[in-house]
Structures are given as structure tokens and as C-alpha cells.
Amino acid sequence: MPSRTSILTGRNMWETGPGGNLMGTLKAEYAVFSLLLQQSGYQLGATGKTWGPGKLEGFTPREGKKLPLRSYSSIQTEAILGESFHRRTLKQRRPGMSNLDYAANFEDFLAARDKEKPFFFWYGSNEPHQGFEKGAWKKAGKSLADALVPGSLPDDPVVRGEFLDYALEIEHFDRHLGRMIESLARENLLESTLIVVTSDHGNPMPRSKCNLYDSGTRVPLAIRFPGPAKEGVTRRDLVNLIDLAPTFLTAGGVEIPEEMSGHPLQSLPETGAAVPRDFVVTGFERHIICRRDGVGYPARCIRTNSFAYIRNYEPDRWPAGDPDFVSSHQGFLGDCDRGATKEFLMSNSSETRIAPYYRLSFGRRPPEELYDMERDPHQLRNLAEEKNFAEVKSSLRQKMEDYLRATGDPRMQGQSPWDDYDFTDKRIFGNPRWREEGLSLPSVILDPRPLPVR
Structure with a gap:
């Protein structure tokens, strides 16, 4: 929407x-x-x-x-x-x-x-x-x-x-x-x-x-x-x-x-009427209520033909929703729609072969992500902390923030109004404990090793 x-x-x-x-x-x-x-x-x-x-x-x-x-x-x-x-x-x-x-x-x-x-x-x-x-x-x-x-x-x-x-x-x-x-x-x-x-x-x-x-x-x-x-x-x-x-x-x-x-x-x-656009900027805030207190997962991304840079403003939050919070629409991990693949990842999250994919979809993410879109189109290898790409990351971050300021993004003023906006589907609020209700987290062994680029 x-x-x-x-x-x-x-x-x-x-x-x-x-x-x-x-x-x-x-x-x-x-x-x-x-x-x-x-x-x-x-x-x-x-x-x-x-x-x-x-x-x-x-x-x-x-x-x-x-x-x-x-x-x-x-x-x-x-x-x-x-x-x-x-x-x-x-x-x-x-x-x-x-x-x-x-x-x-x-x-x-x-x-x-x-x-x-x-x-x-x-x-x-x-x-x-x-x-x-x-x-x-x-x-x-x-x-x-x-x-x-x-x-x-x-x-x-x-x-x-x-x-x-x-x-x-x-x-x-x-x-x-x-x-x-x-x-x-x-x-x-x-x-x-x-x-x-x-x-x-x-x-x-x-x-x-x-x-x-x-x-x-x-x-x-x-x-x-x-x-x-x-x-x-x-x-x-x-x-x-x-x-x-x-x-x-x-x-x-x-x-x-x-x-x-x-x-x-x-x-x-x-047509000779415009300068080529060499980047686009996208954003995400709150989709459905799938985290404690109804907060979202704020992020912005700048995409060029060669790179994608993502800024995750609340990296301590779960990107797909709290794993132990029953969302307003999609069950646990509610910012991911119910489906066979989601169910497969959740049911097999502790298996050695599946655990890395589970973490890619549902695990916490770093504050910054940078991907070489020509060599890594599936965005599996985060280059944000690699020294060889520091200049690329800095340039993209500056270009993105300049655009966000020019278009009036409240995030650039340190503001976060989206969590307080009305959620017009009131069904979840029928539970007086909706802010904290949930089950225990799935057992997933954390492993920082990246997936091989396929």
C-alpha cells in the first residue's frame, strides 16, 4: 500500500x-x-x-x-x-x-x-x-x-x-x-x-x-x-x-x-529533455504490527547500476518482526507473508544446511550494508566494513542523505513519526497485552560466516 x-x-x-x-x-x-x-x-x-x-x-x-x-x-x-x-x-x-x-x-x-x-x-x-x-x-x-x-x-x-x-x-x-x-x-x-x-x-x-x-x-x-x-x-x-x-x-x-x-x-x-538518473532511493518503515510496542524496521536504500547501500536505523530490531510475537496478520516474523518457504525455513531453522538461509531472512542485520550488484546480484556478501569499499560506501551514503534531506525525510532530522501513526485495522488491539505477547524464540545457532555467492 x-x-x-x-x-x-x-x-x-x-x-x-x-x-x-x-x-x-x-x-x-x-x-x-x-x-x-x-x-x-x-x-x-x-x-x-x-x-x-x-x-x-x-x-x-x-x-x-x-x-x-x-x-x-x-x-x-x-x-x-x-x-x-x-x-x-x-x-x-x-x-x-x-x-x-x-x-x-x-x-x-x-x-x-x-x-x-x-x-x-x-x-x-x-x-x-x-x-x-x-x-x-x-x-x-x-x-x-x-x-x-x-x-x-x-x-x-x-x-x-x-x-x-x-x-x-x-x-x-x-x-x-x-x-x-x-x-x-x-x-x-x-x-x-x-x-x-x-x-x-x-x-x-x-x-x-x-x-x-x-x-x-x-x-x-x-x-x-x-x-x-x-x-x-x-x-x-x-x-x-x-x-x-x-x-x-x-x-x-x-x-x-x-x-x-x-x-x-x-x-x-x-528525447533530449532530461539528464539520466543514475540512482534511486527507497525506504521502509512500518508494515504490519509484528514487533513489541508496534514499532517498525526503519531503513533506506540507494541503488545505482553498480551498487546498493542500505542504512538500517534500528539494527537491534528484528527485520521481519519479532520471532516470538504474534503479528496482526502473518503469525510470527510477521513482516514476511505466510507461505511454504517461510514455513520451511522456520521448521528447519536449526538444521546446518538451512540455518544460514534462516538468518539471512530473519536474523538481525548490521547498521550498514553494501553490495556489489554486478558481482553479487543476490546481495549475499556485505562489503560495508571492507576497507577497499570505504570510499564507495561514503559516497553512496552522502548521496542518499542529500536526497533524503532534499525531499524532507523526517529521519534526517532525527524524527520517527511512523511508529505513532494510527494503524487502522484494530483487531490486534483487542488483546490488552498486544504490546508484549509472544512465544519463546526459535533455537538458532548464530554463525557470522557469510553464505557463498551462488
């Missing part, structure tokens, strides 16, 4: 107040690109997962409606993304997946829209998301040999199987997207429509989602701009989800608010 806040506002998560937390509050003081398009004559629509979970504050709901405190409410959707199209459902629902027929709902939007108006439509697939049908890859005729396992996880049939189950949900998303593109073609709209396909976070396995490693922050981005494309152009410019709002506004001929930190992708250097 903080990523979707950044998509909508063109701002970094630390620039959106309580909107930078999951179960937070998105306030109308932050300009939202979809409403700016609407004010300029665009018709809006959406299907599936939109902004949330959390609450909206200060936005105007449809006439006769009141903004609720409810995740993914259609009333919330319509306040910022236009009419919610969700009436069409699939005849057969696969376990773990939504029953929405996203493509059919898009067809309904196209049929109902004002043909005299340009439009913006948000397709927010619930898939892929943890809760995969375990072993679905077998029914689909997939092969374990086809699974790609990152070096941060053990190469085990359980892990390979979950990645294949994950892939099936991506294929589900792709099929609906394909049908939507076919609908645009039938309506003679394809050549005049900007299509952007991306995600709000990386894969949902341990050490990925809710982490600032590439596996958690690097997402797919495919864009089809209207009109002919230049052939033979390859660029490695780094882009960020905050760039999407300015991109949409530029496409719609709408002025970009100065408060947006992103830049339109139409102004990449091949």
Missing part, C-alpha cells in the same frame, strides 16, 4: 505522512494524479485491488456516501479512482485467487464510458499474492527444474514448488491483461492508449517483500507508449514508482504539481 500511495502521489513514502504505512491514512492534502486527470476531463474507472488497506481522509466520496474505515472499499475506490467495476466474476474460481473477471469488468467500463472523453483505468489484480494453492504447479504440468531460486533461499523442492505456484498467479494476471489489450484493439483504442504494467513490490518470499534488497523493491515495468517506438534503443536509466504519476499527467497534458518528486518517463534522455 505505501507503494500504491507513491504511485498515486508521485511522492516517496517518507513524503506522504501516515500514507507511508500499511493500514495508514492517505490525506487529501497530497495531490493524486487520477483526480488531476479527472479534473482535466478524464473519465476514471477501476477493477480489483486499488488503494488500501487503510483509510482516506479529506477526499470526496460519491453523493450520499460516507468514507468508511474499510480495506479496498468500493466507496474508497470511487473517491480517488472513479467507478468501481467488480460485478463480473469467473465461473470457476481457483483456490487462493480472486473470483473477479478483471477483463470482463474492463469491457463493462469501455461499454459504459463517455466516448467523447479520454479515460484512465486502474487494473489492480489481487494476483499474485501469498495464499497460493500449494502444489498447483503439479496440476498445471510445471516442472521443478524450471523454477529459478534466488541465492538467498535454499534450493529445495519446497521452495521451487512455491515459486512455480507464484508463477501460476502471474500467468493469471497476464491472461487478463492480454484480454484487456484485445478489447482495446477491438475498440480501435490500442494505438492511442498508454499502457503501463508494473507491481507494488517484489516477490512475496522471505527476504524479499518488506525488504530493501532488489528482490523486494525491483519490480517489472513494461510500457507501451502510443505511436511508433524508436528501434534499437537500449537504456539503463533507473526509474522509480514515483515517476508514474508525472508520466500519466504528462501523457494527459496536465501540469505536474511541484510537490511531486518523480519525473515523467517521457523525458528520458533519448
